[in-house]
Amino acid sequence: MTTPASFPSHSPNLPTLRSGLLYLLAFSVSACSVELIPTTAAITEENPASRPSLVSQARQVSEPYEDLRPDEQAIVELFENTSPSVVYISTVTRRRDLFGRSATVPQGTGTGFVWDDNGHIVTNFHVLEDAASARVVMHDQTSYLADYVGGSPRHDLAVLRVDAPAQSLSQVELGDSDRVRVGQSVYAIGNPFGLSATLTTGIVSALNRQIEGLTSDIIEDVIQIDAAINPGNSGGPLLDSQGRLIGINSQIASPSGASVGVGFSVPVNTVKRVVPQLIANGEYTPARLGITTDRRLNRVVADRLGVTGVLIDQVDPQSGAARSGLRGTEPNANQLGDIILRIDGEPVPTDRDLRLVLDRYKPEDVVEVTISRDGATIEVTVPLM
Numbered sequence: 001m002t003t004p005a006s007f008p009s010h011s012p013n014l015p016t017l018r019s020g021l022l023y024l025l026a027f028s029v030s031a032c033s034v035e036l037i038p039t040t041a042a043i044t045e046e047n048p049a050s051r052p053s054l055v056s057q058a059r060q061v062s063e064p065y066e067d068l069r070p071d072e073q074a075i076v077e078l079f080e081n082t083s084p085s086v087v088y089i090s091t092v093t094r095r096r097d098l099f100g101r102s103a104t105v106p107q108g109t110g111t112g113f114v115w116d117d118n119g120h121i122v123t124n125f126h127v128l129e130d131a132a133s134a135r136v137v138m139h140d141q142t143s144y145l146a147d148y149v150g151g152s153p154r155h156d157l158a159v160l161r162v163d164a165p166a167q168s169l170s171q172v173e174l175g176d177s178d179r180v181r182v183g184q185s186v187y188a189i190g191n192p193f194g195l196s197a198t199l200t201t202g203i204v205s206a207l208n209r210q211i212e213g214l215t216s217d218i219i220e221d222v223i224q225i226d227a228a229i230n231p232g233n234s235g236g237p238l239l240d241s242q243g244r245l246i247g248i249n250s251q252i253a254s255p256s257g258a259s260v261g262v263g264f265s266v267p268v269n270t271v272k273r274v275v276p277q278l279i280a281n282g283e284y285t286p287a288r289l290g291i292t293t294d295r296r297l298n299r300v301v302a303d304r305l306g307v308t309g310v311l312i313d314q315v316d317p318q319s320g321a322a323r324s325g326l327r328g329t330e331p332n333a334n335q336l337g338d339i340i341l342r343i344d345g346e347p348v349p350t351d352r353d354l355r356l357v358l359d360r361y362k363p364e365d366v367v368e369v370t371i372s373r374d375g376a377t378i379e380v381t382v383p384l385m
Contacts, residue, residue: 004147005282007131008158038126038156039252039263041109041193041232074241078187079199082243084139084170086189086236087112087121088196089146089160091131107131111190111236112160113245114169115275121160122275123235124250124266125151126214128158136162137196139170150282152274153214156250156266159278172237175244177267180204180223188227188249188263190236202227202261211251211264219266220356223247226261238265245271273362287361287384289340289369290319291326293351301339307372308349312337320383327373341377342370358384 068076093107110127114120121136128134134146144162151158181204188200206224213219225238229249238247247265254260277284294313301311315321315328329337340348344367348354361367361384369380 004161005150007133007148008125008129008151008153038124039110039190039192039229039231039234039249040124040127041191041230075187075199075201078239078241078243079189082172082187082237082239083189083197083199085114085172086139086197087114088137088191089121089123089127089134089235090137091128091134093130094132104132109191109194109232110234111232111249112136113235113237114171115159115279116171117166117169119162119164119169120149120275120279121146121162122248122271123158123160124248125153125156125158126250127234128160129153129214134160136160138162138164138168139197140168142168150278150284152278152284154217155219155270155274155284156213157248157271157274157278157284159275172239172245173243174272175240175242175246175268177221177223177246177269180207180240180246180267182207185241186223186225186227186246187239187241188225188229188233188236189239190229190233190249192228192230192232194232198233200228205262209264218352218356219250219270220359221267221270222250223265223267225249225263225265227263228259228261229263230259231257233263247271273360285363286355286359287363287365288319288358289326289382290316290321290385291328293354294329295351297329298350301336305339305372305375307339307341308347309339309341309372310348310351310354311339316385319385324369324380324382326369326371326380326382338371338373338378340369340371344368345370 089110089112091107092104094102095105096102112121112123115122136146137143146160146162149159149161184204192198202225205226209222209224210218211222233249236249237245238249240246245268247267249265251264253262274284291312292314293310297311312328315326327338343357346357363384365384369382371378
């Protein structure tokens with residue numbers, strides 16, 4: 001049996017959530033002064049509602065109304081069909097008192113959802129970061145101590161596993177975030193402020209937003225929504241009107257720390273690319289061309305040649321880039337390497353842009369690379385590694 005991985009420890013530059021205190025991730029957003037806040041709720045003695053509860057909602061003692069409007073009935077059915085996939089996550093961490101004694105104390109609460117029938121639970125990385133252990137409460141109120149499988153802080157995604165019977169593992173249907181449109185209705189299910197099984201609704205406010213992950217890398221194609229999400233919603237599903245998963249609620253922009261109708265969800269197509277690697281390997285390895293670059297020379301090349309792109313320094317001889325004939329810089333031969341201008345038609349003026357574009361692909365995908373070589377523009381097909 002594979003030994004479970006350790007929960008991710010706190011890094012000095014990564015804000016985290018500690019008992020009774022919400023550390024804010026302060027990022028800049030143009031045209032307004034706000035803070036992007038990981039939506040994980042802190043457990044506090046002052047706020048009893050924030051403590052983990054095994055009661056998700058009051059037991060119905062009467063038959064439900066049968067004369068609801070069709071649109072109301074559709075939302076009711078969406079919640080009833082999808083909420084069994086959503087789980088409540090509470091974490092504890094270790095602290096030392098004034099005498100140096102180690103103690104386990106509550107850290108925070110978040111949300112997750114069932115990924116497969118093997119008991120894998122997907123949530124945000126920041127929900128688990130710096131935790132000593134995590135407990136998952138399923139929709140049927142059974143509780144499990146979870147194993148940490150793996151995480152990708154650059155995408156704010158993580159995977160847990162619980163040893164739950166197959167009949168309690170109701171999977172959410174995966175959608176396609178590339179097909180999402182501004183103005184369509186969205187539905188978020190989570191545990192804001194520890195209040196489990198909470199449904200909020202809204203619309204897609206904008207697409208293709210960028211937010212910073214925990215490693216300061218950019219998370220691309222983020223979905224902006226106006227549905228209310230608050231601390232505790234972290235890791236919960238964002239659904240379309242058919243109950244398909246289109247994103248994972250991760251952050252809010254707020255000057256006050258509470259929802260003001262500007263939330264951000266990691267798109268499901270990113271989730272579908274990252275999570276299988278986390279389950280298989282415990283970490284995410286991005287697709288690569290098989291080259292190294294030299295940032296220092298990029299600006300020099302741009303200034304002297306009038307070409308904006310990424311200069312190839314070296315080519316891995318075992319890579320698809322080598323097999324496709326991409327050329328590196330050879331100082332002894334006075335040969336300048338190829339300059340990558342575009343990947344599948346998208347400009348890559350900097351190393352960072354190149355990394356962001358490649359992050360959309362999987363190893364063994366094939367891309368069309370546009371390069372500048374000796375003043376000529378050339379198209380090269382390259383299999384990624």
